Amino acid sequence: MHEMSVAQGAAEAVLKGARREGAVKIIRINLEVGQLTFLNPEQVIFWLKELFKNTEAEEAEIIHKIIPARVRCSKCGYEGPLQVKDDPLFHQALPVFACPKCERGSLEILEGRDCIVRDIEIETSPDDQTE
Amino acid sequence: MHKIVDLASEESLLAHNRELAEKINKQLKERGIRSVDVMGAIGSGKTTILEKLSERLKDRYRIGALAGDLTTTIDADRIGAHGVKTFQINTGKECHLDAHFISHAVDKVSEDIDLLFIENVGNLICPADFPLGADQRMVVISVTEGPYMVKKHPYIFREADVAVINKKDLAEPMQVSVKQLKEDVKTISPGTRVVIMCARTGEGIEELILALEL
Numbered sequence: 001m002h003e004m005s006v007a008q009g010a011a012e013a014v015l016k017g018a019r020r021e022g023a024v025k026i027i028r029i030n031l032e033v034g035q036l037t038f039l040n041p042e043q044v045i046f047w048l049k050e051l052f053k054n055t056e057a058e059e060a061e062i063i064h065k066i067i068p069a070r071v072r073c074s075k076c077g078y079e080g081p082l083q084v085k086d087d088p089l090f091h092q093a094l095p096v097f098a099c100p101k102c103e104r105g106s107l108e109i110l111e112g113r114d115c116i117v118r119d120i121e122i123e124t125s126p127d128d129q130t131e
Numbered sequence: 132m133h134k135i136v137d138l139a140s141e142e143s144l145l146a147h148n149r150e151l152a153e154k155i156n157k158q159l160k161e162r163g164i165r166s167v168d169v170m171g172a173i174g175s176g177k178t179t180i181l182e183k184l185s186e187r188l189k190d191r192y193r194i195g196a197l198a199g200d201l202t203t204t205i206d207a208d209r210i211g212a213h214g215v216k217t218f219q220i221n222t223g224k225e226c227h228l229d230a231h232f233i234s235h236a237v238d239k240v241s242e243d244i245d246l247l248f249i250e251n252v253g254n255l256i257c258p259a260d261f262p263l264g265a266d267q268r269m270v271v272i273s274v275t276e277g278p279y280m281v282k283k284h285p286y287i288f289r290e291a292d293v294a295v296i297n298k299k300d301l302a303e304p305m306q307v308s309v310k311q312l313k314e315d316v317k318t319i320s321p322g323t324r325v326v327i328m329c330a331r332t333g334e335g336i337e338e339l340i341l342a343l344e345l
């Protein structure tokens with residue numbers, strides 16, 4: 001689906017940030033994928049690796065972490081994770097979009113809708129590589 | 132030397148899209164245009180519903196439509212046949228419309244429109260991640276996609292203000308329970324209004340107009 005366009009945005013952020021800091025090589029990339037996005041992290045990483053070919057990030061290790069959803073209820077003020085219902089029909093646990101406490105208020109999503117690069121580890125000087 | 136560079140404050144693509152969507156919404160409001168994003172499964176009846184809505188509302192609103200066909204103008208032409216001004220967006224191989232597409236298209240929407248329908252690309256997955264800045268979002272599914280469409284795509288229903296379950300006339304031959312689909316929507320997203328339709332005959336169109344507050 002749109003993993004490729006999301007990966008393009010992330011790759012741009014990585015290379016821009018790395019070059020700004022004078023990186024000669026990018027060693028590690030920490031990616032965060034929200035539980036409420038439709039992104040398949042494996043596919044995002046696949047595209048990132050494609051996009052990083054022949055760049056400073058070519059050999060970077062890409063680590064991803066799923067960021068669980070956090071919501072706030074407009075009625076009772078509940079703030080926290082969503083409830084997850086395990087439906088035996090599906091292999092995926094589905095989040096329930098009702099307030100876990102009062103079951104009636106509308107929920108505002110505080111976290112879990114994004115896909116960002118948290119940080120990167122870079123090598124700035126070629127002389128120092130043997131440590 | 133090794134160094135950790137914090138990039139968390141860099142804008143993510145999805146956040147960027149949401150911001151742009153808010154800007155578009157403001158622009159449309161300032162121009163006095165109400166807008167509805169019509170999402171839904173491929174072939175579920177989005178265009179048919181827009182044709183019926185246009186027919187029924189054309190005396191009360193000056194209607195415009197943006198159709199996000201991949202490469203053709205079929206949907207735009209069908210809606211246009213009802214006296215609606217259409218503005219085509221060819222999305223190429225994209226699987227969804229995003230706020231960036233709309234930001235360009237909105238400039239082309241003429242001044243004399245006060246109700247704008249945006250037909251999204253047929254897809255129940257991506258559009259949920261990419262709001263376009265419309266006042267309301269509507270999602271269309273039909274019984275021909277089978278009984279699990281809602282359960283399998285919970286996010287888009289949660290995003291939608293109105294959900295249409297279309298092709299009621301085919302529920303019996305398809306052995307799909309319209310009532311169950313409606314319950315599924317209500318479980319996942321209690322605030323979403325559900326309308327059951329047979330768009331081909333126009334059945335349910337009044338309920339849809341009420342649900343959209345048009």
Ligand SMILES: Nc1nc2c(ncn2[C@@H]2O[C@H](COP(=O)(O)OP(=O)(O)OP(=O)(O)O)[C@@H](O)[C@H]2O)c(=O)[nH]1
Pocket residue numbers: 171172173174175176177178179180206252253297298299300301328329330331332
């Ligand atoms: N039986 C039946 N057929 C319908 C109904 N509504 C639409 N159709 C038919 O379903 C087919 C697809 O309808 P469209 O309106 O083109 O669907 P769409 O969602 O716009 O399709 P795409 O834009 O291609 O994703 C057409 O042949 C319609 O005539 C209905 O209520 N009952």
Ligand SMILES: [Mg+2]
Pocket residue numbers: 177178179206250
């Ligand atoms: Mg269509």
Ligand SMILES: [Zn+2]
Pocket residue numbers: 001002225226227257258
């Ligand atoms: Zn997409």
Ligand SMILES: [Zn+2]
Pocket residue numbers: 073074075076077078099100101102103104105
């Ligand atoms: Zn609550």
Ligand SMILES: [Zn+2]
Pocket residue numbers: 231235
């Ligand atoms: Zn542009």
